[in-house]
Each structure stands twice: as structure tokens, then as C-alpha cells.
Amino acid sequence: MKRSRTGRRPGNPDTREAILAAARELFAEKGFDAATMRAIAAAAEVDPALVHHYFGTKEQLFVATMQFPMDPRELIDQVVAGGKDEAGVRLARVFVTIWDSPIGAIGASLVRSAMSNEWTMRLLREFLTTQILRRVQAELKLDTADAPLRASLVASQISGLALMRYIMKLEPLASLPADDVVAAVAPNLQRYITGDLGQDGTARP
Amino acid sequence: MKRSRTGRRPGNPDTREAILAAARELFAEKGFDAATMRAIAAAAEVDPALVHHYFGTKEQLFVATMQFPMDPRELIDQVVAGGKDEAGVRLARVFVTIWDSPIGAIGASLVRSAMSNEWTMRLLREFLTTQILRRVQAELKLDTADAPLRASLVASQISGLALMRYIMKLEPLASLPADDVVAAVAPNLQRYITGDLGQDGTARP
Numbered sequence: 001m002k003r004s005r006t007g008r009r010p011g012n013p014d015t016r017e018a019i020l021a022a023a024r025e026l027f028a029e030k031g032f033d034a035a036t037m038r039a040i041a042a043a044a045e046v047d048p049a050l051v052h053h054y055f056g057t058k059e060q061l062f063v064a065t066m067q068f069p070m071d072p073r074e075l076i077d078q079v080v081a082g083g084k085d086e087a088g089v090r091l092a093r094v095f096v097t098i099w100d101s102p103i104g105a106i107g108a109s110l111v112r113s114a115m116s117n118e119w120t121m122r123l124l125r126e127f128l129t130t131q132i133l134r135r136v137q138a139e140l141k142l143d144t145a146d147a148p149l150r151a152s153l154v155a156s157q158i159s160g161l162a163l164m165r166y167i168m169k170l171e172p173l174a175s176l177p178a179d180d181v182v183a184a185v186a187p188n189l190q191r192y193i194t195g196d197l198g199q200d201g202t203a204r205p
Numbered sequence: 206m207k208r209s210r211t212g213r214r215p216g217n218p219d220t221r222e223a224i225l226a227a228a229r230e231l232f233a234e235k236g237f238d239a240a241t242m243r244a245i246a247a248a249a250e251v252d253p254a255l256v257h258h259y260f261g262t263k264e265q266l267f268v269a270t271m272q273f274p275m276d277p278r279e280l281i282d283q284v285v286a287g288g289k290d291e292a293g294v295r296l297a298r299v300f301v302t303i304w305d306s307p308i309g310a311i312g313a314s315l316v317r318s319a320m321s322n323e324w325t326m327r328l329l330r331e332f333l334t335t336q337i338l339r340r341v342q343a344e345l346k347l348d349t350a351d352a353p354l355r356a357s358l359v360a361s362q363i364s365g366l367a368l369m370r371y372i373m374k375l376e377p378l379a380s381l382p383a384d385d386v387v388a389a390v391a392p393n394l395q396r397y398i399t400g401d402l403g404q405d406g407t408a409r410p
Binding site: 111112114115116121124125128129148149152153155156157158159160161162163164165167168169170171172173174176180183184185186187188191192197198199 | 354365367376381388
């Protein structure tokens with residue numbers, strides 16, 4: 001967490017909040033790609049230049065709307081650093097390290113609120129898809145045909161680990177030492193990333 | 206869903222509701238094993254014989270408190286029918302079949318409400334542990350030392366699949382044909398059930 005570009009918080013707090021509210025609404029409604037900085041600025045009734053000035057890029061604005069406590073790109077860099085053949089164990093390690101830290105409580109709270117609010121759920125799904133999964137796929141140079149399926153399977157295992165270990169606190173998984181969690185889960189993640197999924201990946205919808 | 210013992214609903218609706226409310230509270234607070242039928246009857250201010258008369262066994266009472274739309278024992282029978290070497294694919298098949306049906310919406314609603322209510326979460330965890338995971342372990346004759354860990358890892362994958370495919374509706378997993386989901390997920394479940402977890406299972410807390 002060395003970089004903290006969104007932590008600068010320049011400008012008028014009301015204007016910042018208006019931009020964040022407009023961004024949340026448009027990212028959830030139209031999706032990240034279709035929600036332009038211009039449209040967000042218009043909805044917040046500010047000049048587009050001000051949005052860039054306050055938040056930087058559209059990616060940075062999205063991170064700010066999620067109140068995500070760190071830049072996801074740093075996490076992704078750690079996961080992909082060893083290439084795709086090591087991605088399973090690195091992903092497990094990075095995930096467990098973050099969620100075992102105080103940041104885990106923020107993640108748990110975000111997941112919980114997404115469950116009770118349809119728009120927060122959409123926003124979280126859009127964030128997961130465009131800011132995390134899509135980038136990991138690109139960085140790992142996964143085959144494009146089945147990469148989205150692989151990414152969503154990885155998400156199913158990781159989100160279930162979050163749910164059982166950190167939110168529901170199901171034992172013995174909740175108290176299992178981090179190294180043992182990584183050893184147990186990493187090979188399953190690796191199969192989703194590079195293994196045989198038992199089907200013709202090119203036929204995915 | 207041939208059997209429907211909890212669907213009989215005999216007796217006074219107010220008494221039934223009082224028993225269910227007391228049972229929910231005690232199962233969540235003390236856990237399934239420690240919450241006796243006698244204590245539940247006392248909390249509901251009814252005779253213990255009436256609890257048995259209305260709901261049958263303590264297991265049946267728990268199923269009734271969860272408003273679970275089917276007897277979990279029937280599902281467990283299907284999962285364990287082929288023994289532990291087939292349990293991964295059978296579990297994937299049973300799970301996807303149930304959640305692809307209208308019952309899935311009930312499951313999704315239960316998971317969502319557990320997220321916003323700590324007591325519902327405890328109740329769901331207790332139900333999962335005592336009514337599903339413990340029985341599957343026993344039926345599959347898993348080695349007792351690491352069976353609870355294996356069960357909680359299975360729960361992490363299954364709950365994440367519920368979350369991503371049915372609740373968050375992450376694509377392409379959300380629209381993937383059931384057979385492809387089973388093919389993708391079953392080997393990972395099977396590894397959790399019978400595979401090498403990369404650690405000494407007897408050292409689990």
C-alpha cells in the first residue's frame with residue numbers, strides 16, 4: 001500500500017461525494033466500459049476535467065467508489081509475477097494474506113452489503129470483472145476463448161473461501177494456519193487457471 | 206421430495222410458531238447438539254411431548270426452522286450413493302440440479318439473509334455443519350482426522366459456486382450449461398474429498 005493516489009482527496013468534499021455517487025450509479029447501471037467519465041461528470045453536474053483532477057483515471061475513480069483500501073493493481077502484480085504456472089499458489093497466498101489482515105474486515109463488510117443491496121452487488125460484480133479478473137486474464141496471457149470461464153471459476157473458489165473462512169467462520173477452515181489454507185486451495189485454483197476443465201473451452205457462450 | 210414430514214403442520218399455528226422461534230434461538234445460541242428438545246420446549250412454554258408430536262425428531266425440527274424446502278437426507282443419499290470416489294461429480298450434479306430449479310431462489314434468499322443477520326448466519330452454519338457436512342462425512346466414511354477440514358473445503362467451493370453462479374450471476378459461469386459446470390467443478394470437489402491436501406491431515410486443530 002505504498003501508493004495512495006485516491007488518498008489525496010483534493011477539492012471540495014461535497015463535489016467529491018457528488019462525483020462518487022454519480023460514478024457508483026453509472027458503473028452499476030451501465031457497467032464500467034459504457035460509463036464514460038463525461039457521463040459521470042454530467043450526472044454529478046461538474047466539469048469532466050474536475051473528475052480527472054480529483055480522481056485521475058476511470059479505473060482510479062472506480063477504486064475510490066468501492067472504498068477499496070488498496071490499489072488492486074499491486075495485488076494483481078503479485079499474483080501474476082511468477083507467470084501462469086505459479087498463479088494458483090500466488091493467488092491463494094495473496095488472498096489469504098490480505099484477508100487475514102485487518103483489510104479482511106473491510107472485504108467482509110463489502111460482501112455483506114452487496115448481499116442486501118442489488119446495486120452494490122452489481123457494482124461489486126462490475127469491479128470484480130473489469131478491475132480484477134479481466135486484468136489477471138490479460139497479465140497471465142490466458143487463451144482468450146476460455147479465459148472468462150476460468151476467471152469466473154477462480155472467483156467461485158476464492159469467494160467461497162472468503163465466505164466460509166472469514167464471514168461464516170466455518171471450522172476448521174476458519175482457524176486453519178494460512179500456509180495450510182494455501183496448500184489446500186492452491187492446486188484447485190491452478191486447475192481452474194491452466195488445467196483441463198473437462199470441456200471444449202471454445203464453445204463457451 | 207417424496208417425503209414431506211415437516212409439511213404436515215399439525216396443531217395450533219401459534220404454538221408451532223412459538224416452538225420454531227425458540228428452536229431458532231437455541232440452535233443459533235447453543236448449537237444443534239447442546240440445544241435439547243426439552244430446553245426448546247421450555248423456552249416455548251410447551252410440553253416436550255408436543256414438540257415431538259408437531260415436529261418429530263430434533264433433526265426434523267431443525268429442517269423446519271430453516272424453512273428448508275426438502276429433506277437434506279434425500280440429497281445426501283444421492284451424493285453418497287456411489288461411494289467416496291464418485292462423490293465429487295455427484296455432489297456437483299445434485300447441487301447444480303437443485304440450484305438451477307426454483308428451489309435455488311430459496312437458497313439464494315437464505316444466504317442473503319444470513320449475510321445481514323448474525324443469528325441467521327449462525328443458524329445456517331450450524332445447519333450446514335450438523336445436518337449436511339457431518340452426515341456426508343459419516344456416510345462417505347472419510348478418515349475422521351481430516352474429515353472436518355475436507356468438508357469445510359468442499360463447503361468453500363460449493364458456497365462460492367452458489368454465490369457466483371446464482372447470486373452475483375457472474376458470467377460466463379452464470380449461463381454455463383449444467384453439464385459444463387459439473388465437468389468444471391467436480392474434479393476440484395473430488396480432490397477436497399479424497400485427494401492430497403498438501404498437509405498432514407492429522408495435525409488439524
